[in-house]
Amino acid sequence: MSGLLYKNLRINFSSCLLILIVALVCCAIACVAPILGGPEFMTENDGAMMLAVLYYFVFMMPSLTSNLLFESDESRTASAFAMSLPQCGKGHIESKYWYILIQYLAVLFITFITDTIIYGILDGTFSALILLIMIFCFRIFISSIEIPFVIRFGSQKGMAVKGLTFAFIFFLVMIYFMFGDISWLINSDEPLKAFMKWLQRGNILFPLSLFPFFSIALFWLSCKISVNVFRKGAENYEQ
Amino acid sequence: MNNEKTLTIKRLVIFLVISFLPFIILMPILWNIYGEPIYTSQKENVAVVVYMLGVFGMMIPSCAHLITRLVTKEGFKNTYLGVHFKGKEGYWAASIVVKLIEGWAGLFLLWTVFLKDLSFGEAFQHFGMKDIGAYLLQLASSIIIFFPAFGEEWGWRGYMMPKLLELMPKPAAIVVGGIIWGLWHAPLTIAGHNFGTDYSGYPFVGILMMCLFCVMMNCFLTLVTEKTRSIYPASFIHMINNNLSVGILLMNFGSEAAIQKTDGINNIESFFVLTSASMVTAIISFILFMKKDKTETVSI
Numbered sequence: 072m073s074g075l076l077y078k079n080l081r082i083n084f085s086s087c088l089l090i091l092i093v094a095l096v097c098c099a100i101a102c103v104a105p106i107l108g109g110p111e112f113m114t115e116n117d118g119a120m121m122l123a124v125l126y127y128f129v130f131m132m133p134s135l136t137s138n139l140l141f142e143s144d145e146s147r148t149a150s151a152f153a154m155s156l157p158q159c160g161k162g163h164i165e166s167k168y169w170y171i172l173i174q175y176l177a178v179l180f181i182t183f184i185t186d187t188i189i190y191g192i193l194d195g196t197f198s199a200l201i202l203l204i205m206i207f208c209f210r211i212f213i214s215s216i217e218i219p220f221v222i223r224f225g226s227q228k229g230m231a232v233k234g235l236t237f238a239f240i241f242f243l244v245m246i247y248f249m250f251g252d253i254s255w256l257i258n259s260d261e262p263l264k265a266f267m268k269w270l271q272r273g274n275i276l277f278p279l280s281l282f283p284f285f286s287i288a289l290f291w292l293s294c295k296i297s298v299n300v301f302r303k304g305a306e307n308y309e310q
Numbered sequence: 311m312n313n314e315k316t317l318t319i320k321r322l323v324i325f326l327v328i329s330f331l332p333f334i335i336l337m338p339i340l341w342n343i344y345g346e347p348i349y350t351s352q353k354e355n356v357a358v359v360v361y362m363l364g365v366f367g368m369m370i371p372s373c374a375h376l377i378t379r380l381v382t383k384e385g386f387k388n389t390y391l392g393v394h395f396k397g398k399e400g401y402w403a404a405s406i407v408v409k410l411i412e413g414w415a416g417l418f419l420l421w422t423v424f425l426k427d428l429s430f431g432e433a434f435q436h437f438g439m440k441d442i443g444a445y446l447l448q449l450a451s452s453i454i455i456f457f458p459a460f461g462e463e464w465g466w467r468g469y470m471m472p473k474l475l476e477l478m479p480k481p482a483a484i485v486v487g488g489i490i491w492g493l494w495h496a497p498l499t500i501a502g503h504n505f506g507t508d509y510s511g512y513p514f515v516g517i518l519m520m521c522l523f524c525v526m527m528n529c530f531l532t533l534v535t536e537k538t539r540s541i542y543p544a545s546f547i548h549m550i551n552n553n554l555s556v557g558i559l560l561m562n563f564g565s566e567a568a569i570q571k572t573d574g575i576n577n578i579e580s581f582f583v584l585t586s587a588s589m590v591t592a593i594i595s596f597i598l599f600m601k602k603d604k605t606e607t608v609s610i
Binding site: 072073179180183184187190191194195200201203204207208271272274276277278279280281283284 | 354355357358359361362365366392393439440442443444445446447450451453454457
């Protein structure tokens with residue numbers, strides 16, 4: 072498995088470097104902003120929103136480059152070679168999943184260290200730990216849906232499925248905002264604070280707390296499905 | 311003493327010096343700056359320092375591991391960074407489940423020993439959806455605590471224990487490893503970590519208790535690390551131990567009355583009660599660790 076992981080790293084070294092650079096630049100900005108903004112950074116400058124966007128952007132990079140990881144092996148020769156390895160197609164696919172998970176964990180580690188530094192800079196007034204976990208799990212969740220389609224139908228169609236998934240989630244949120252009970256938002260001057268308070272309600276917090284476990288289980292299930300559909304998908308690849 | 315053994319001792323000493331020095335230097339400086347033991351301080355800015363010290367301090371053993379390997383040109387064989395599931399699924403599952411059960415058992419023991427005059431319903435009123443959600447979210451947030459936990463484990467179980475197991479028999483290695491690990495916490499224990507400063511025999515009794523606890527933990531942690539040849543299960547155990555301790559469960563599910571009552575309990579007394587579940591785990595782990603040893607000898 073370590074050999075396959077090394078192969079993935081070698082093939083995608085440039086995208087891996089890009090993820091690292093983007094993560095470090097975003098985290099550096101996230102650390103510098105509270106220093107320049109002073110104690111009022113969180114209260115007056117929507118600092119929390121800015122940090123949330125930066126963290127989300129950092130986590131988006133592995134997802135954006137994950138297609139390259141599959142594209143490089145999207146040929147009959149490459150897939151036939153993968154199936155001829157001692158680990159078979161199973162090891163080949165599992166290595167991709169491990170590689171993606173390691174990328175996300177590396178990003179989670181960088182953002183966690185950044186968050187700890189910011190916690191120190193802001194004298195303990197802001198910590199985005201739960202937010203980081205939720206973004207991490209959300210990205211895992213999206214990858215879990217995307218990858219089996221990428222493997223079965225190719226990276227182009229896989230990307231389309233990812234787009235559809237995002238559109239579906241956006242659609243659900245829109246429906247809630249149009250027809251759901253949003254009194255918690257309308258009656259508030261500070262939407263972010265109101266949102267955090269809303270999340271802590273019992274009927275929201277419980278399903279929300281299940282999401283990390285659900286997304287990790289889905290990632291495992293997705294891996295199993297991808298292993299099963301790999302051979303079928305490889306038949307459709309071009310020479 | 312052959313060359314191989316001398317080299318192992320040298321490497322171990324270098325590792326320990328690098329691991330121990332930061333806290334030995336830092337803690338008196340922090341005490342001097344804030345004018346009081348930082349772990350018992352009520353000041354908000356000190357709480358921030360304590361948090362940061364926890365996150366970065368726990369990564370010291372890993373840094374020491376890395377530096378020792380580089381300085382002594384040991385290379386990167388047997389780093390325990392691989393993942394081996396096959397035939398070891400039980401140990402992987404135990405690394406998550408056992409500490410969770412220990413936490414609940416500790417909470418139950420806390421009630422039976424210290425909160426006898428409150429009924430269970432009175433002591434733990436908060437078992438609604440919101441509280442269970444908060445507990446599950448706390449469990450999920452262990453993903454983040456994994457990094458500092460890995461920071462300690464990769465040093466102690468990933469480097470120190472294999473070296474000790476090379477140098478001495480298994481039981482001695484577990485005891486010595488646990489004591490070293492406990493002593494590493496000594497500067498923190500002196501600054502009030504875990505036991506505070508208000509107990510008879512301070513700080514020696516606290517250091518002794520910490521060593522005892524670390525020996526117990528070391529049994530389980532070494533068992534899973536050696537059986538799975540991987541450092542991650544030990545990191546899971548450590549992260550759950552730190553993130554879902556009895557104290558955190560009490561804060562989540564306990565009533566005001568129960569929390570107030572436990573505030574007045576002697577830390578050393580509560581240590582014995584709360585760690586009795588860990589003691590059972592330690593004994594079972596120790597037996598399992600030794601039992602396999604016999605099988606290995608027979609198979610040879």
